[in-house]
Amino acid sequence: MNDLLYSHTYQIQGRDFEHGGEASSDIKEALKRMGINPQVIKRTAIASYEAEMNIIVYTEKGELLLEVYPKMIRVTATDRGPGIEDVELAMKEGYSTAPPEIREMGFGSGMGLPNIKKNADRLLIESHPGKGTKVIFEIDIPNASV
Amino acid sequence: MPAFNLYFHSLRIKEDVCKGCTHCLRNCPTEAIRVRNRLAQIKDLKCIDCGDCVRFCPWGANEVLTDDLSVLSHYEYRVLVIPPAFLSLDFLGLSTSEVMGRIFALGFQEVYEEGIGEEAYLEETRRILTKGNVKKPLISVACPAVIRLMQVRFPDLLSHLSPLNTPRDILGATVRRKLGKNSGLFYLAPCPAKITAIRNPQGIEKSPYDGVIAANILYREILRVNETTSGKVHLSGPSGVAIGRIGGEKEFLSPLRVLAIDGITNVVRFLKELEMEKVPALDLIEGRSCPNGCVGGILLPERDSFLNLYRLEQEERKRENAISPLSREDMADFLYLTMPIQPRPQYFLSENMEAAAKLLKMIDKFYEKLPKIDCGSCGAPTCRALAEDVAKGEASLEDCIFL
Incomplete structure (x- = not known):
């Protein structure tokens, strides 16, 4: 039952606000075309968007890996950015280390990780300060097909 | 009327005129066009009849399936419903009453303005947004191309569609009930999407209309026929006229939070944002496929939608104190859609x-x-x-x- 049905890697360029959100938009489109439950798609898309914007705001580059299983969707966001000093603190709504110029653009409001947690069924964050961060989240699919 | 398939649409390519260029291809909001062997083809399941291919074709290689006035001969008594955008046209100096007189000379006995249905539609929309338990933002059903866009590209947003019947069909069904057996009810379409909405209706079992005529065909006939006869004219109040332009719902539903968007590619962009829940709290989305709303319809002879918009606003001012001949109560039986609007099956790569x-x-x-x-x-x-x-x-x- 754990057969991987589909996977795809989306490359993300840090600081590229122009194309920010494209990877999560592509993920959403792929899931829509597969006929996956719209509620699952919405949660995956929103969580993916937050993960994507974290890579864009804080790092030079990174990637999102989408994996679709019959009963579950997994997204793995990997970057080689500065890492998160205190993961527990970063999970707090409103806590942010974003510089003012990023906040002026409407990002870095400290809702990213909390929003991923809110939309995912499971969330795992591995971060090594100075080396990078890996954010893995999973969303269960209630009905396997349309 | 010929039998129509489930996914009938009214746009066609004129094969002898099409040059196989890529203007329509690049501008189609649902990627419904392919050019093969130097000829554009429309994928029926994807076409939403927005008409942007017609708008962007430099050669005039698209045509729209429509009835002509010869269908009138099947009926003894003939009633025409006109969209407000029709009265925004420049009839080369003819007054509204002369235009009506010529419409009667062409074979109609009665004319209703679609805006009469719009007035009941707006009143009911305000009621459900204020009191009802609806999924906000509601998306207006007034533009059929927007409904079809959602069926083709945004199936998960269909739950946001307003449960109301369209102004066109609210009025149509009300008038239809009053008419006898040998009477024909016709709609004058400013765009291909509305032709399709009558031939292949969504959300209702059967269209109240017996036929649909393209606005440019009637316009030509009005300028040609040089006589007038009398008949009954039913015009709407100012909010009904405003349905012909973008912002009409927004203005007449104030202070509700209404966002008005015209142009089908702009509507696409917005719906993508709505899918990601990246929009502020809103009550209603007034989406229109054509630039400036129905005054930009591609079946209107005047293609400059800004001039049409200007003239429509003049018309609105003239009607400032006009009162609609039918009330919401008269139309109460037809205010709601009776069937769910489903996604198009092509959307999914497989079941x-x-x-x-x-x-x-x-x-x-x-x-x-x-x-x-x-x-x-x-x-x-x-x-x-x-x-x-x-x-x-x-x-x-x-x-x-x-x-």
């Missing part, structure tokens, strides 16, 4: 998730080989669309001029 995933993997594989510049030379609108056509066996990678 089965596993098969869809397999196809998606093939699409990815072909897409990787393509240059990703979306030049359109292969006849598909984007490299991604070509990859999908190849995966489905409808095209070949060699169609790409770079490979």
Whole structure:
């Protein structure tokens, strides 16, 4: 039952606000075309968007890996950015280390990780300060097909 | 009327005029067009009849299936419903009453303005937004191209569609009930989407209309026929006229939070944002496929929607104190849609998730080989669309001029 049905890697360029959100938009489109439950798609898309914007705001580059299983969707966001000093603190709504110029653009409001947690069924964050961060989240699919 | 298939649409390509260029291809909001063997083809399941291909075709190679006035001869008594946008046209100096007199001379006995239905529609919309338990933002059903866009590209947003019947059909059904057996009810369409909405209605079992005539056909006849006769005219109040332009719902539903968006590509962009829940709290989305709303309809003879908009606003002012001849109570039986609006099946790659995933993997594989510049030379609108056509066996990678 754990057969991987589909996977795809989306490359993300840090600081590229122009194309920010494209990877999560592509993920959403792929899931829509597969006929996956719209509620699952919405949660995956929103969580993916937050993960994507974290890579864009804080790092030079990174990637999102989408994996679709019959009963579950997994997204793995990997970057080689500065890492998160205190993961527990970063999970707090409103806590942010974003510089003012990023906040002026409407990002870095400290809702990213909390929003991923809110939309995912499971969330795992591995971060090594100075080396990078890996954010893995999973969303269960209630009905396997349309 | 001929029998129509489930996915009837009214736009056609004139094969002897089409040059096989890529203007329509690049501008189609649902990627419904392919150019094969130097000829544009429309994928019926994807076409939403927005008419942007007509708007962007430099050669006039698209046509719209419509009735002409000869259908009137099947009926003894003939009633015409006109969209407010029709009265925004420049009739070369003819007054509204002269225009009406000529419409009667052409064979109609009665004319109703669609805006009468709009007035009841607005009143009911305000009521459900204020009191009802509806999923906000509601999306207005007044523009049929927007409904079809959602069926084709945004199936998960269909739950936001207003449960109300369209102004066109609220009025149509009310008038239909009053008419006898040998009477014909006709709609004057400013755009192909409304022709399709009558021939293949969504959300209701059967259209109240017996036929639909393109606005430019009647316009030509009005200028040609040089006589007038009398008949009954029923015009709406100012809010009914405002349905003909973008912002009409917003203005007359104030202070409700209404966002008005015109132009089908702008509507697409907004719906993508709505899907991601990146929009502020709103009550209603007034989406219109054509620039400036129905005054920009491609079946209006005047293609400058700004001039039409100007004249429509003049008309609105003239009606400032006008009162609609039918009340909401008169139309109360027809205010709501009676059937759910379903997504188009083409949207899903397969009914089965596993098969869809397999196809998606093939699409990815072909897409990787393509240059990703979306030049359109292969006849598909984007490299991604070509990859999908190849995966489905409808095209070949060699169609790409770079490979």
